[in-house]
Amino acid sequence: MRSSNPVFSRRGFSRDNGMAGFNAQPQAGGAAVGTNPYAQGTVTGNPYATNPYAPTTAPVDGGQPTRSGAMTIDDVVSRTAMTLGTVVVTAALAWMLLPVDENNLGKSYGIAIGAALVAFVLAMVQSFKAKPVPALILAYAAFEGVFLGVISNAVSTYISPGVVAQAVLGTMAVFAGVLVAYKMRWIRVNRRFYGFVIGAAIGFMLLMAVNLLVALIGGGDGLGLRSGGLGILFGVIGIILGACFLALDFKQVEDGITYGAPRREAWFAAFGLTMTLVWIYLEMLRVLSILQGDD
Template sequence: MRSSNPVFSRRGFSRGEGYAGFGGQPQTQGSPGTGGNPYAGTNPYAGGNAYDTAYQAPPSAPAQTGRMTMDDVVMRTAMTLGTVVLGALVAWFALPVSEKSYGLGIGAMLVALVLGLIQSFKREASPALILGYAVFEGVFLGVWSKIFNFMWPGIPLQAVLGTMAVFVGMLVAYRTRLIRVTARYTRIGMAIAIGFVILTFVNVIAAMIGGGDGLGLRSGALGVVVGIIGVALGAFFLSLDFKQIEDGIQYGAPRKESWLAAFGLTLSLVWIYLEMLRLISILRGDD
């Protein structure tokens, strides 16, 4: 099964059976055949990964340089998220709440979508595309957040705090192994995510045709349930991102892949923030 996050559905980041490998052996020492990784024995990509021939050193060779590290991921993620925040702040302070600003925000969202799709289908990470996506996504979020703030004062801050809480909670749960990214976990989560996306798309089409809230998925008690599911799916995507970053570092992904890790985390966090905005708006009185 391939990743729901397009940046991880490329070579080296495939989520087949819930795991990903970047070489025949991880970079840490361990018992033969597993390299100290409890997942290596069940990893269908270990030893058959696109990075095997290009990056894997012989057992007796010294460790190669240019491999992805946690510092690389943290730095690239900070740059990408920082660009999103900067774009959002510029839009927030420079654009008034108006139909023109709304149209500009939608346009920025579409540009961000195109840049994200282009990056997703590229074989290598492009920092220019990723940062370009971050700029336009930030502008969209700034416009969208200001509109929500106009209707429900203070809601963007609440959504940011909620997003941070979900991120920290999932990170702690993943690091303490309260959540384990297994094949079954991935299959069930992906099935729910696909159904959620299809239902959301149908709701948008119904709203465009019939007006109003479409199928009523974003208002009332049903809207709260859908919002909670949306946030939970964002948390699910984060857990998959954490797993791929962990495996990427352990199995020796090239350093440039840290840009894809940053891109994937940004996509997941943006998803959670938007779902938080919608959920909190309903709880505060959407009707």
């Protein structure tokens, strides 16, 4: 499994060679060739028959069987709490230690941009690794937190003191809304959904890159996609894309638990969720900043 977010794509728990296993459901005693990426060899009966992370004890009172060394929802929650906690702590430290007044704004911005570049490189390295490296993921979270702390402090100082809290609450609301919609099956994550989201995200990122390039060459706001009415529109589109990637994250967590992914894969899940939530927060912060800056 690799990180699913607007910048990086990953192979999901239920997909072999990309998209093969979308919509594949485990069948107790049924054929499962190509559906369980954690099974070893060709399985013609129980999909967990040769999987070292398969259930090892029988269900108790109709409950779920326990798995030896397999990922659980508690693993995902604890790893995600560690990565998000690292982001929050380093963001708070950056807010306090890197002032954004007129005398220090340039220096603080420079540190923030440097931290963002380091975070990007660390995320790229982890995204192309076959196994999660907790140190890399936590380092990414730390540098991302420095960037977010400076940017949030600047927005709070020069636009509105309450905009950061509003962006955090908005991000939490998006997360809760997508989780409820996913659990209620109002969102169906299938091959078509995956293809649409990835295609839309690539188009969105290319358009933002062109806007940045035009801004660097011609000055100003480039194509005007980061301010005014267009800025709000594309900010909302970015939030919607982030919500779609949350649904993909939830699908991959669900599949990992269903198919008995090894416990280390919980770090990949935490990595993807953290990146997606950071994306949503930044887009939420931008939209609210434009709205309140026009008041």
